[in-house]
Amino acid sequence: QSVLTQPPSASGTPGQRVTISCSGSSSNIGSNYVYWYQQLPGTAPKLLIYRNNQRPSGVPDRFSGSKSGTSASLAISGLRSEDEADYFCAAWDDSLSGRVFGGGTKLTVL
Amino acid sequence: EVQLVESGGGLVKPGGSLRLSCAASGFSLTNAWMSWVRQAPGKGLEWVGLIKSKTDGGTTAYAAPVKGRFTISRDDSQNTLYLQMNSLKTEDTAVYYCTPRISGIDYWGQGTLVTVSS
Numbered sequence: 418q419s420v421l422t423q424p425p426s427a428s429g430t431p432g433q434r435v436t437i438s439c440s441g442s443s444s445n446i447g448s449n450y451v452y453w454y455q456q457l458p459g460t461a462p463k464l465l466i467y468r469n470n471q472r473p474s475g476v477p478d479r480f481s482g483s484k485s486g487t488s489a490s491l492a493i494s495g496l497r498s499e500d501e502a503d504y505f506c507a508a509w510d511d512s513l514s515g516r517v518f519g520g521g522t523k524l525t526v527l
Numbered sequence: 528e529v530q531l532v533e534s535g536g537g538l539v540k541p542g543g544s545l546r547l548s549c550a551a552s553g554f555s556l557t558n559a560w561m562s563w564v565r566q567a568p569g570k571g572l573e574w575v576g577l578i579k580s581k582t583d584g585g586t587t588a589y590a591a592p593v594k595g596r597f598t599i600s601r602d603d604s605q606n607t608l609y610l611q612m613n614s615l616k617t618e619d620t621a622v623y624y625c626t627p628r629i630s631g632i633d634y635w636g637q638g639t640l641v642t643v644s645s
Contacts, residue, residue: 419571452633454572461624461635462564462572468631505572515590516562516574 420445421506423519430527434494437522439506441487445517449509451489453482456503456521465504466491493524501526529553531636533625538642543615547639549608549625556601557581560628561608563599565621566638575610575623592618615643 422440429435439451453466464473466482469489481492489508493500506519535547549561560583563575576589578599587599598611608625622638 450631454633461637463635464633467633471631473632507572507574513591514588516564516577518572518574521571 419520420510420517421519423506423522426523428525428527429496431496433496435496437491437504439489439519441508443487444512445508445510446489447487448511451484452507453491454505496526498526529634531625533636533639536639536641539615540645541617541643544613545641547610547623551606554629556606556608557603562626563610563623564626565623567621617643619643
């Protein structure tokens with residue numbers, strides 16, 4: 418049981434916009450930055466979004482992050498076949514004194 | 528360019544020990560918060576623990592499932608991070624990643640597989 422809650426799956430067609438939600442509590446998302454990672458099959462995770470809505474160099478602006486209260490979202494616009502991957506959210510949890518992750522969302526591009 | 532190379536994984540029996548290494552280049556370990564994150568086969572990501580930067584005190588923190596069994600340390604002269612794992616259990620089977628956070632940005636190595644099985 419993950420501390421942060423994500424839908425197990427999401428899907429969309431090429432060119433579409435999809436969003437993936439991440440729900441937490443006041444001790445994690447509500448009071449700390451949210452991070453999003455993309456994991457392509459058989460590879461290590463890659464940082465997509467840091468500090469709620471910042472993109473590292475090299476991440477396309479098709480990817481965007483937002484946070485409101487104790488929830489966060491990752492939006493992917495102009496969906497492409499290469500976006501098919503697992504996506505994880507994460508945040509620091511003040512009560513647990515550790516980093517917590519969502520269970521991951523498997524994105525399928527139809 | 529930040530580069531991370533984890534090593535030391537392998538097959539170990541329950542109750543055994545293993546030490547993982549993470550050789551870093553392109554930055555100084557002493558200036559970063561370094562975490563270990565693991566991923567069991569077919570499962571999600573799980574934070575294992577961290578060591579803070581030297582300027583932030585260099586203290587460590589651990590996830591509940593590994594507290595008292597795992598120890599994170601670093602060798603500044605070698606710019607290498609370690610994860611000493613004792614009293615290993617089958618549920619510790621996972622790919623282990625070292626991941627520094629530098630100016631808010633996380634970097635990931637390729638990971639090293641630890642299999643705990645009799």
